[in-house]
Amino acid sequence: MTTVRYIDCTALMQELLAAHPEAAAQIDVFVGDPDRAQLAAMLADAEVAINGHTTMDAELLAGAPRLRSIVFLGSGPSSYIDMAAAERNGVAVHRIVNYGDRAIAEHAFALVMAAARDVAAMDRQVRAGVWSAAEGVELGGKTLGVIGLGGVGREMVRIAAGFGMNVVAWSRGGVDPALPCAAVGLDELLATSDVVSLHLALTPETRGFLSAGRLTRMKPGSVLVNTARGGLVDEAALVEALRSGHLRHAGLDVFDTEPLPNGHPLTALPNVTLTSHAAYKTREATQRLLAAALAIVAAERLRLGSV
Known part of the structure; x- marks a missing residue:
């Protein structure tokens, strides 16, 4: 089974995930903001990572040899992820638009x-x-x-x-x-x-x-x-x-x-x-964001060979 890790789940996302028990059961969820050591450990054997707002630089990506897909919870992954390094390492980066x-x-x-x-x-x-x-x-x-x-x-x-x-x-x-x-x-x-x-x-x-x-x-x-x-x-x-x-x-x-x-x-x-970069942040928008992310994760698990 494809290893999927949500590396920086917020309290609201954790609450909303409970409404999708089947999908949530297939995701390892870390609630909060991991330090670099925790992040490296989570990515060491992950094949799919769900990333809400965590920086992923070239060094971090190089230490994730099994990683094949990042589902970024937003429209601007390049602000957080070294896109060139992801491409070099064969990691597909998915973004989510229009939800907010x-x-x-x-x-x-x-x-x-x-x-x-x-x-x-x-x-x-x-x-x-x-x-x-x-x-x-x-x-x-x-x-x-x-x-x-x-x-x-x-x-x-x-x-x-x-x-x-x-x-x-x-x-x-x-x-x-x-x-x-x-x-x-x-x-x-x-x-x-x-x-x-x-x-x-x-x-x-x-x-x-x-x-x-x-x-x-x-x-x-x-x-x-x-x-x-x-x-x-x-x-x-x-x-x-x-x-x-x-x-x-x-x-x-x-x-x-x-x-x-x-x-x-x-x-x-x-x-x-x-205001503190909060324009996108409503429960309604977050529900749409989560639904889109879970759909991408399901498609990636299928692509990567999960039953």
Whole structure:
């Protein structure tokens, strides 16, 4: 029988696995985050590994001679796994996409609303005994610019349109005319949008996509929301745009370095709402993620010769 090891199971995933007893019985589950020695021991004879968020470098993969498949619980395995080393060692890496499209888009729109009404800042003030009613802006009729129209971007378009916003979009692959938005050029989107929401994949070509120059071209007083990847944005330039007031606010769930280091300049700015890379994290999305992972594991066991 194929040896399948789930190397970093969360408490929620452990709970949800209980609803799949037949599949769970065929998986060795480690709950929590293993140290390197524990991880090496688990991978020494594993043929399939389920990886939620654990770094797997070339040295670790070289010490797993039987490993033939990694099921990564997310869409961006290259952030955690040395993909070149996996290929050299004959290890197939599977990723799971679209399971969290709605969850991430809802979180992105929550950041839009928090930015429009200074929710986080007022929360901090009230807790500190300061009663100061911030002046917000209404979103109805305002323009939301969506950059990238994968599954999350498409959901964001639908949510914002349903909320009464004027939605414009730009995508390298074009804009589906069935979506409730207008296709515009990137420069026009930046210059005219009251809110810009990023929904691009991070690749060598898109790293630093929202450069200092593009941030400068954004509409004065606008809002930036990023629930995609931190590396899409020039963080130093973003900090400057927020300090100067060129941008009214930023709602950020992702950062170039995670966890966000203590004392990072973004943490000192009052006009930023920060969340901890949690946009994808709902029970509903996790249930879809687990179902997709178990389907891949079943297919891999069949491929590798398990009865």
